[in-house]
Structure formats: C-alpha cells, structure tokens
Amino acid sequence: MSDPTPAATILVVDGDILVRHVIADYLRSCGYTVLEAASGEEARALLATEAARIDVVLADAGAQGAFEGFALAHWLRQAHPRIKIVLAGAPVMAAAQASALCDDGPQVGKPYQPQQVVDRIRWLMARRDRHRP
Template sequence: MSTSSTHLSAKAGPSPQTVLVVEDEVLIRLVIAEYLRECGYRVHEAVNADEAILILRAPEVSVDIVFSDVEMPGDMDGFGLARWVRANMPQTQVILTSGAERSADIAGTLCEAGPLLEKPYPTQDVVDRIRQLAAKANRS
C-alpha cells in the first residue's frame, strides 16, 4: 500500500462522509484510517465483521461507507459483511478489498463501487472509490 504526497488535496469537502474501515491487519487499518481522516472523512475502525456490525448497529453512529477487507478472522468474511450491510442498511455503501484471488463478479453484486480493490492499492484509490459512490448517490 502506498501513500501519496498529494493527499491533502483530496479533502472530502464541507460535509464529510463517515467511513467504517474493517481490516484485521493493524498497519493497513491504521494507514487507511489516518489517510481518510487527513482527507476530511470521519472514520471508525473494526478488526472483523462482528466488530463492524456492533459499530453499525450503534444508535449514535451513522456510517455512509463500509471499506472492508474480504479475508478476516471470524465466522463472517467481507462478502458476508457486505451481504449483511445490504440487507440491514441499504443506504450504506460497501467497498471491498482483497489481496487474495476472489471473484470480481461476487464483489460486483455486493458493492455499488464495483469490483474488488486489489491489494496493494494506493491510498488515493480508496478516496477515489468513495468519491465515485458520492457522485453516484448525488445523481440518484
């Protein structure tokens, strides 16, 4: 995963979206979460799907986008989390990422952002996907 020296130009705008970063690899989660915060997003972090669902169910939390790894410890992987989000929080968008060979077709049916974001990815690509979702939502 690479960071970009131009990240400060990627500000989210006056009404930042809230992103839930679900990633069991600590370094990756911290880098992505910090980058998104620097870009103006509100960020929550979870290490697996169970923790993510607890955050998503919290009445004081409103999440616009779930950015989740596919491969995670626990009973539910990222695809399962995406299915849960679509069934229980249809207004919340999902972006999936993976370093493993997985079917892009599965991700495409679960994510408005399209196919998997493959690891390693530049951190700016995460912001680009979030912006794509925001633009798509504004057109609807």
C-alpha cells in the same frame, strides 16, 4: 480529482492493525470522518448504534471468519442497504460477486494505494448524490 471531499463517514474494517490505521489516517487527512473495527463482529456491533451516520464500509474481502469479508457485505446489503460497500482485495474469482455487492464501478485490489480508496469513495458519493431526489 479536484472536487471537494463530500462529508462522509467511513467505517474501516480490517484485522491487520497497521493496514487499518494507515488507511484510516489517510482518509482522515482527506477530510473524512473515520470509524475503525478490527473484525466483522466489531463492525456489526458498531453499526448497531452508528449506522445512521455511516456512509461507506471499507472491508477486507479476504478476511477469514464467519462474519468477515463477503459475509459482512451480504449482511450489510440486507440490514443497511443505504450504506455503500467497498471490498478491498476481492479475489479474481469473486470479482463479479464483489461488483454486485459493491454497487459496481471500480474495485480496489490489494495491496492498494490509499488514494485508490479515496477515489472509490468519491465515486460512490457522487453516484449517491446524483440519484437523490
């Protein structure tokens, strides 16, 4: 895609520090503002103070725990419906659920190439901008 990167703040939520840092660094190199959280609980705490400036949450769909993956996405839909969600690595059986939570469109499997995430974020931001009054 050759269009300029829209101003957006992305919250990357992944318990794997290497994965989280690699994708966060890549997103920063593409011009995005990036916040990081190691867990759903950490993301929730960050969202308590920063939700107004966060546009997209990228979270690991396969993360285990009471407030990880799909549980985080469901909570976001209720608490912060404006924020777009990208669930990376949604299991095949959960693809329909992930699609409903993530505003349809192309999903991001795992392992993914960082550019796939950027393409998905650009798609979400373009869709959001088309629907603004």
